[in-house]
Amino acid sequence: MPRYMIRLPDPASARGSTPELAFTAHGAEAFAEELQAALATPALFERWRALQPDPDEVDPALGVTDPGARVRGTQKGLHVLLEADTGIPGDILRQRLRLLAGNHWELRDVRF
Template sequence: MPTRYYISLPDPARARGADAGLAFRAQGAEAFAAELQEALRSDGLFERWRAQQDDPDAVDPALGATDADATVSGKQDDLHVDLVVTTALPSAVMRQRLGLLAGNGWQLRDVTSA
């Protein structure tokens, strides 16, 4: 069952993960949405992160789950970016991917059934 997440990037310039090779590169609402959507639909971001771990084979494979039907829309609202994510992925996977992409620069505003 899909879930809809309402995410805010209060300071988009600081919405960057600790590892520049994994972090958002986006500069606008639509670009943030596209990068997050790709991170949910494919395992590329997860695999790059996993390869950096001390023991990649010990990483929980459930974190590599993908949702080919995930959608993300982005909207610039004054100085922050609002993202609406619709996905069937577990919240733990969403949090992990957002952490890699945005670090602590994101806020969960609401969660609803899609």
Template sequence: MATRYFIRLTDPERARGEDPDLAFRSQGAEGFAAELQEALRTPVLFERWRAKQDDPDEVDPSLGATDPAATVTGRDEHLDVWLEATTSLPGTLFKQRMRWLAGNQWSLTDVKSV
């Protein structure tokens, strides 16, 4: 079953994770949406994170789960960026990817089962 997440980036300029290799690079809503969608659909972001661990081979592979059907849309509204992500990934993995990408500069405003 899929879940829809509604995310608000109140300061998109600062919506960057601690590690620049993992963090958002985009400036606008469409770019943020595309980067998050890739992080949900493919293992690329997870593999970059895993390679940075002390013992990458010991990382639980289930943390790298993907959802090839995940979709993310974005819109600019005033000074905020709003993202709407639909994925079958568990919430813990979704939030993990958001922390890598945006650090703590995001808020989850709503969650709905689809």
């Protein structure tokens, strides 16, 4: 299972442009919990889909989940590191991170 290493350089700015989809977390563990929920459950996808002009036309493949996804968060100085172990495809992971954190995240490494 791939391990994605994600860095939030400025956690206070790690918010997507749509408040009902964005991170609300404060602290490394809370960011990890929210990302894990976004990967393991359909809740974030369903909220996003409901906001689309024609929700029924959204490709259901975008809603893939990984109930076994695990995310750990660590505070490193002023930034947060997230380690996500998940079978979710990288493009779906990036889409969910954009919803949650906007452009305020960096994919640092992927290990298989």
